[in-house]
Amino acid sequence: MYLRKIYYLLGKELAVVKLPLKLQRQYIFSRTGAESPFLIKGSGIGEDAAVIKLDDSTYLITHTDPITDAVKFAGKLAVQVSSNDIAVKGARPEWSLVTLLLPPDFSENELDEITAEIDQMSKRLGIAIVGGHTEYTEMVERPIISITQIGIKRGKRPVDISLSKPGNELILVNEAAIEGTAVLALDMEDRLLKAGISQRTIEKSKALIDKISIIEDALTAANIGVDAMHDPTEGGVIGAMVEMALASGLEIEADASLINVMKETSEICDALAINPLALLSSGALLVSANSETSTMLRNKLGKRAMTIGRFKRGGIGLTLKVGNKVLNFTEPPADEISKL
Numbered sequence: 001m002y003l004r005k006i007y008y009l010l011g012k013e014l015a016v017v018k019l020p021l022k023l024q025r026q027y028i029f030s031r032t033g034a035e036s037p038f039l040i041k042g043s044g045i046g047e048d049a050a051v052i053k054l055d056d057s058t059y060l061i062t063h064t065d066p067i068t069d070a071v072k073f074a075g076k077l078a079v080q081v082s083s084n085d086i087a088v089k090g091a092r093p094e095w096s097l098v099t100l101l102l103p104p105d106f107s108e109n110e111l112d113e114i115t116a117e118i119d120q121m122s123k124r125l126g127i128a129i130v131g132g133h134t135e136y137t138e139m140v141e142r143p144i145i146s147i148t149q150i151g152i153k154r155g156k157r158p159v160d161i162s163l164s165k166p167g168n169e170l171i172l173v174n175e176a177a178i179e180g181t182a183v184l185a186l187d188m189e190d191r192l193l194k195a196g197i198s199q200r201t202i203e204k205s206k207a208l209i210d211k212i213s214i215i216e217d218a219l220t221a222a223n224i225g226v227d228a229m230h231d232p233t234e235g236g237v238i239g240a241m242v243e244m245a246l247a248s249g250l251e252i253e254a255d256a257s258l259i260n261v262m263k264e265t266s267e268i269c270d271a272l273a274i275n276p277l278a279l280l281s282s283g284a285l286l287v288s289a290n291s292e293t294s295t296m297l298r299n300k301l302g303k304r305a306m307t308i309g310r311f312k313r314g315g316i317g318l319t320l321k322v323g324n325k326v327l328n329f330t331e332p333p334a335d336e337i338s339k340l
Contacts, residue, residue: 018234021045021246021331046161046230046243048085051153059153061091065233066146072186073209075117077179078145080212081233081282083125087215088229088285089158090222091151096122098132101144106136114143125213164228164248164288170309171287171294173217173301175260176237177269177276178283180337182208184268188340195271205264214285217301221287224296228288232281239278239332240286241309242318246330248288249316254309256322274336 019028029043040059041051049063065082067074079096086093098118102111122129127149185192185205192202218229228248232240237259245252261276269276288311289297298305317330 018332041158041160044162044247046240046247048088048161048231049149051089051158051160057155059091059158061086061089061151061153061158062148064146064148066144068144071142073117073182074143074145075114076121076209077183077212077282078147079118079121079125079127081179082147082149083127084212084214084218084231084282086149086151087218088161088231089151089153090156090219090229091153091158092215092219093125093127093149093151095128095130095150096132097148097150098129098134099146099148100132100134101140101146102134102136103140103142104136104138106143110143114145118145118147125215159222159226159229161228161230161244161247162249164244164250164311165290166250166311166313168227168288168290168311169294169307170241170244170252170254170311171289171297171305172237172259172308173214173221173285173287173305174283175262175265176232176284177261177265177279177281178208179212179233179281180236180276180279180335181205181262181265181268182212183280183337184272184340188272192268192271197267197271201264201267205268208283212283214283217285217304220300221285221289221297224289224300225293226287226289226297227293230286232284232286234280234335235332236276236278236281236335237284237286238275238318238320238329239335240281241320242329242332244286244288245311245317248311250311250313251315251317251319252309252311253319254321256320258306258308260306269336272340274339276336278333279336 032043038053040053049061052060054060063085067078083093185202230240230244241252265276320327
């Protein structure tokens with residue numbers, strides 16, 4: 001009800017979307033409890049994880065992320081998405097706490113399935129599940145999975161989204177909307193078939209659910225020495241670029257034609273009349289680095305790494321060239337999946 005009132009006041013339909021920045025600044029970022037001398041980085045725009053200093057060369061990295069948009073294979077998705085937020089700080093996720101809120105009619109077979117997914121994906125990524133909470137509640141109509149990931153960064157200080165510099169290149173690793181493509185194929189198969197999408201395209205898109213992790217790419221980038229990283233989630237690549245610009249206090253000039261989109265993603269998004277650049281995009285990685293470091297990263301990752309823009313002084317936000325148009329963003333857009 002509270003969110004419905006917010007969206008009524010904003011003149012918007014209720015959608016799956018992050019709180020507007022005005023409300024985040026007023027009610028979230030300004031209310032962070034007691035001060036801690038060990039906290040290096042806490043709540044903020046585009047901040048993927050908190051950084052807590054344990055000693056002069058050891059940092060604890062932690063982050064919580066819920067899955068609310070997906071139904072099928074939500075367990076797999078939850079583990080990968082939450083662990084990405086540790087990796088973009090340059091740390092490997094090592095432990096997790098899992099909270100499951102289940103509707104009252106959730107069956108034992110469904111419980112078996114979702115916990116097996118979480119267990120198997122955590123083993124694959126080397127993450128130990130050390131605790132959490134599970135309950136049935138009439139407050140949800142479908143399962144909500146929230147995972148707190150924890151990692152340790154030793155040596156150099158963790159990567160910081162706010163440290164982009166004017167002149168830095170903005171590099172996109174992997175394609176946009178990998179996560180969104182998988183979620184739509186898994187949860188809207190009948191609708192896609194009716195829209196003319198082939199079964200072959202749908203099956204290839206479903207398989208992307210296992211391609212969401214960017215841990216190894218992020219650790220490679222951190223070891224090379226990039227300035228900042230961000231993993232696109234809600235609001236897609238556009239939303240993540242806006243957050244990187246706001247966090248650094250700089251303007252990003254980017255070209256949409258340089259952003260890689262898979263053929264399957266284009267087909268599905270065209271059929272549903274949605275924009276792949278503003279669609280759930282875990283599986284991609286945005287990196288900010290100087291020219292020399294950018295060249296090293298592209299050489300290391302090959303064609304999967306593409307320079308799509310640059311950071312500059314001037315305004316604060318995203319200037320995106322789309323064909324003959326130039327679009328300006330000062331706040332992340334609502335995710336395209338909310339239209340569906």
